[in-house]
Amino acid sequence: MDFSGNHILTIDQFDRGGVEALFNVADKMVPFANRDRITKVLDGAILGSMFFEASTRTRISFGSAFNLLGGSVRETTGFEHSAIAKGESLYDTARVLSGYSDVIVMRHPENGSVQEFSKASRVPVLNGGDGTNEHPSQALLDLYTIKNELAFRGRGIDRLRIAMVGDLKFGRTVHSLCKLLALFKDIRVVLVSPEELKMPANLVEYLREQDQVVIESDALEESISNVDIVYSTRIQEERFNSQEEADIYRGRFRLNQTIYTANCEPNTVIMHPLPRDSRENARELDEDLNDNPNLAIFRQTDNGILVRMALFALVLDVENEINSSARDTIWYTAGRSL
Amino acid sequence: MDFSGNHILTIDQFDRGGVEALFNVADKMVPFANRDRITKVLDGAILGSMFFEASTRTRISFGSAFNLLGGSVRETTGFEHSAIAKGESLYDTARVLSGYSDVIVMRHPENGSVQEFSKASRVPVLNGGDGTNEHPSQALLDLYTIKNELAFRGRGIDRLRIAMVGDLKFGRTVHSLCKLLALFKDIRVVLVSPEELKMPANLVEYLREQDQVVIESDALEESISNVDIVYSTRIQEERFNSQEEADIYRGRFRLNQTIYTANCEPNTVIMHPLPRDSRENARELDEDLNDNPNLAIFRQTDNGILVRMALFALVLDVENEINSSARDTIWYTAGRSL
Amino acid sequence: MDFSGNHILTIDQFDRGGVEALFNVADKMVPFANRDRITKVLDGAILGSMFFEASTRTRISFGSAFNLLGGSVRETTGFEHSAIAKGESLYDTARVLSGYSDVIVMRHPENGSVQEFSKASRVPVLNGGDGTNEHPSQALLDLYTIKNELAFRGRGIDRLRIAMVGDLKFGRTVHSLCKLLALFKDIRVVLVSPEELKMPANLVEYLREQDQVVIESDALEESISNVDIVYSTRIQEERFNSQEEADIYRGRFRLNQTIYTANCEPNTVIMHPLPRDSRENARELDEDLNDNPNLAIFRQTDNGILVRMALFALVLDVENEINSSARDTIWYTAGRSL
Structure with a gap:
């Protein structure tokens, strides 16, 4: 290239x-x-x-x-x-x-x-x-962050296990990230979303064609227990017909320190394309994660x-x-x- | 100075x-x-x-x-x-x-x-x-473009033959350009506009006082046959009382490759202060001129x-x-x- | 520090x-x-x-x-x-x-x-x-200007005599300046304002606690006769309930060259945080002061x-x-x- x-x-x-x-x-x-x-x-x-x-x-x-x-x-x-x-x-x-x-x-x-x-x-x-x-630069910085966070653990991107959580239908960043991940080997992607906000079928199919493993789920806690990365996303409310429609999904999947401790492997990395929605009814990533050294969201923007x-x-x-x-x-x- | x-x-x-x-x-x-x-x-x-x-x-x-x-x-x-x-x-x-x-x-x-x-x-x-x-910097870059384009042909600004086409009443750039051209010798200016959008009389007079030749016309094709430069302008619609009034004049004088080939001398330079209006009902300079090497409009902005x-x-x-x-x-x- | x-x-x-x-x-x-x-x-x-x-x-x-x-x-x-x-x-x-x-x-x-x-x-x-x-940078540049203007006269900030004039209630700059002046010795502050736009009582008290002299007045001419600096301010009209309410106070205290000559010591410095209101009904500092070498308002912004x-x-x-x-x-x- x-x-x-x-x-x-x-x-x-x-x-x-x-x-x-x-x-x-x-x-x-x-x-x-x-x-x-x-x-x-x-x-x-x-x-x-x-x-x-x-x-x-x-x-x-x-x-x-x-x-x-x-x-x-x-x-x-x-x-x-x-x-x-x-x-x-x-x-x-x-x-x-x-x-x-x-x-x-x-x-x-x-x-x-x-x-x-x-x-x-x-x-x-x-x-x-x-x-x-x-x-494209957002998708590339996401992948670069994954590379860096795994490197600290002595790993490369191959064999990555990642959970993508939230609005996977409208979230441009997760779509692009899937395409980039497909370039690597033995990737396992767990897609966690409400039924109505699922990852577009063509992207799921594309990952599988590249021999990657894709699992779809609508339950957060069980989906984040065996992954290297939890990539959380915001409900893209500006893409819904109304605030009310967005509110149906907002706050559906919330990760906080308690859930993290109970479910995740030690050192599971938390990512988010930002801005994260910190309003009461959203909080996809709770502020009590701010002191968790595996919260990589600000390393991402850097x-x-x-x-x-x-x-x-x-x-x-x-x-x-x-x-x-x-x-x-x-x-x-x-x-x-x- | x-x-x-x-x-x-x-x-x-x-x-x-x-x-x-x-x-x-x-x-x-x-x-x-x-x-x-x-x-x-x-x-x-x-x-x-x-x-x-x-x-x-x-x-x-x-x-x-x-x-x-x-x-x-x-x-x-x-x-x-x-x-x-x-x-x-x-x-x-x-x-x-x-x-x-x-x-x-x-x-x-x-x-x-x-x-x-x-x-x-x-x-x-x-x-x-x-x-x-x-x-003033717009008028100066127009004149500088004229100098450069003519220099390629082994000429100076003296003895320039130029047609100015379009909205000569409200077009600030053609007014200033006339004043600058008046500083040179043996200039011949053909002013092509609808009767209602003619060059202000004081500017025509000023050019003639400096012994320049000014010809006024409302016909495009015959006016561009013996000139070094065709300087086309947009209808300044924001200066009219209504969109409808501007529409009366918009698209009145359209130069395209066919008209150029049929009427202009080889190497006649085409200029325009930009933006050119490329909407269907305007097109004072048709996009089919984009491959004409004498289209100098982007050299102008440079x-x-x-x-x-x-x-x-x-x-x-x-x-x-x-x-x-x-x-x-x-x-x-x-x-x-x- | x-x-x-x-x-x-x-x-x-x-x-x-x-x-x-x-x-x-x-x-x-x-x-x-x-x-x-x-x-x-x-x-x-x-x-x-x-x-x-x-x-x-x-x-x-x-x-x-x-x-x-x-x-x-x-x-x-x-x-x-x-x-x-x-x-x-x-x-x-x-x-x-x-x-x-x-x-x-x-x-x-x-x-x-x-x-x-x-x-x-x-x-x-x-x-x-x-x-x-x-x-804070506005208050600091004001004090720096005071220092510089007095230095030309062979003085320091200690023993400063200053009149602050106008909207002392809403004027953020005069509040901060009072706090900074309190750090110095033997300051004498004359506060000239309409009763309704007086300097907040806690700031007056604070100055006095630091052994500074504070005099409050609602008459301009007698208040500017024995000071080193006249610090004029604009009526902060955006802080009133209505334009009409602001108009009650606007133009109440106007300094011009005639009043300056009649009342001020030679070389009394004129300051203002800018913008000054030069509209007919305001003119807290008249434009006839522009040629007065003691008008320090543009040295202030510099x-x-x-x-x-x-x-x-x-x-x-x-x-x-x-x-x-x-x-x-x-x-x-x-x-x-x-």
Whole structure:
């Protein structure tokens, strides 16, 4: 898989070798993300951060990742009313905006829009989320987190046992994660959801075609007893017809420290794509888990910086130059690490 | 014409020597805009980008131009409700905001506001568009594009033959371009518009006083047969009383490849200030022209970066220092050029 | 008082030694804020500028201060609807966002929110204003301005005579300034307000407990005749039940050049937290004072850059490294100074 100069639009672009190459570069980013060292490898380069839909943390994560490589960021947030309203095609928008930067990250509310934009772009485009369709960097940081958490236990991704819990119908992240996991060997996926919010059948079928084991369930406690990872998700209430309909499912599967202790193996890792819903009637991951060292949800978002730095470095073909301009940091950096 | 430390508020500030000096500096920016080289000549300087009216691409073009010179950008978008609502004068706003940066680019919905702001500013102010009044960098990048396109044909701007087509009444860019063209010799301007959307009489008169030839017409095909440039414009629908009134004129003059081939000289250059209206009932420049190498509309927006870099360099008096801090780029830059 | 790695949440954290240490560092920032020199001491560091409530000038002042130290800025403006609406706790928000930067400045409409956020943040947090509660950098820049203006007259802050005028009930800045002044010796505060908009009794009491002299009055002219500083404030109309109620008090105390000449000692300094209300019915500081060299209101906002640079330098523990990476500026910088 060749990254240099290419768009990153979908996790379907990734084979196992591509994932591993990306993760190797992400590992090299640790000293920079930890602020032990700084690099200026992209000094002079400009990221065009085009967020035609709000997503504060994805936007800032990409922007910080680019800054940490030494580059500058030019940004737009919210819909570009003017030009669209005046009848401009996405082709024209892409031709124009791609003249302003060296690489673009784009989020857009419409499925397929980033792909269409990328066809006319003169610089590499990273998909930061196009509607309900794709959000590849999220899936990659999830898998990178799984790799890291298992590595601490002396394991690789092969032979992973994972439970995915919650809204598996509308949750874009679990769909993408299933596709990525299918690239590995002897994966066992336990899918825990209400009947009405089951993982789409084509994804279950796809996993099984790749010789992975898939078990479907609607009971939480028995499903999390023999897994390495519990990947919990929020009810995607914005995708239901009404708040009331979402409330039927909200809070159905709640993990807290008591349930964890009673059911999980020691060191079972807890993940979540965030935001987690901490309201009284939801609490898919209770706050009493905050002191559990296996709660990996904030390591997950931190890993987003590493994975996005790696994507930029690979797409702009500087992954071997990172250290050539590096030096130690001199400011206060204690307390950063999780 | 002296740029150093001065505001750039109107194209009326420019004489022929000023235009040529600017274009010479813009030419020097090509290696940096193309990412063959990077310069840090404005490393440490701050651009205050004050867009009190939305204009994504003008804002990002100015910001990227400043980044390409090595500087940082601090930005505001949207109306500064709070201070204005609390009764602050534009004088106070200017005194305060000009303390935060080395140079300001400002867009504001009210005519004359940028000029008023500049009087109290302690740093140079570039007008990024004040209502329907002035947008000097747009006119300058149009003229720079004309210079470049003709240079490829071994010509200068003198003796230019240009057709301006569409909404010549409300189109701010064609008004400013006429003023700039008047600085050159033996210009022949063919103005093609509906009777109701004619170029203002004072501008026609002004061109003739400078001994330029002006021809007015309401027929497209015969008007574009003997010109170097066809400069097409959009119907400025936001300036009409109703959508319906705008629809009367929309789509009146459509250029497509068939009409181009049948009427234009080989190599006639096609320009447009963008956005072009690609909706079914408009299409002043048909998408079938996208493969025509004489379609210069995206080279135009790219030239905006060069012209804005040159304006910053001249106003901040570093035009002769650009190369002193320059070095080669090391990241992927293929595919950028148009 | 130890700044390194600490949050700056309230002026209650400051003792006299802390204030003086801060001001010593602010003094060192003058050549950089004046653009005589540039420093890159925070090159590679990222400021997370989290403005969940609009405040253009506070936001840009902090951002420019960070840029002037060589750092980059990642920003959010407006309320982060998505995550909050999805039920995320402030704890989670803080854990996530603090992974993206080296230091955070945060403004938020709710009292106490920045303090709560800081508890979960892994990097130092500077309070940029939390509702009506605290805005410590504003109070510090006010006191720094007092120090500087008196220093020109060969005086220190001890034995200051100051009149605070206007809306002393709702004006957050005068409350904080009183607390800071209480750290010094022999302060004499004349409080001039309508009866209904008096300084809260607990602050008056606090000043007196520290052996400061407090005089309350509702007459302007006699109150400004024996003071070093007149600190005027705007009627905080957004805090009243109606525009009509605010109008009762608006314009009650107006200072103009005639009143100044007739009543004030020569060189009495005029301050205001800005924005000043320049509408006909307000004009707490008339525009005819703009040419009075003792009008310090724009020096005040300029000092905000110095104080914020100093806060960043101290919190990130680089206050002794500022000059190690410094060099002269090469671009046009004339006309900046007030």
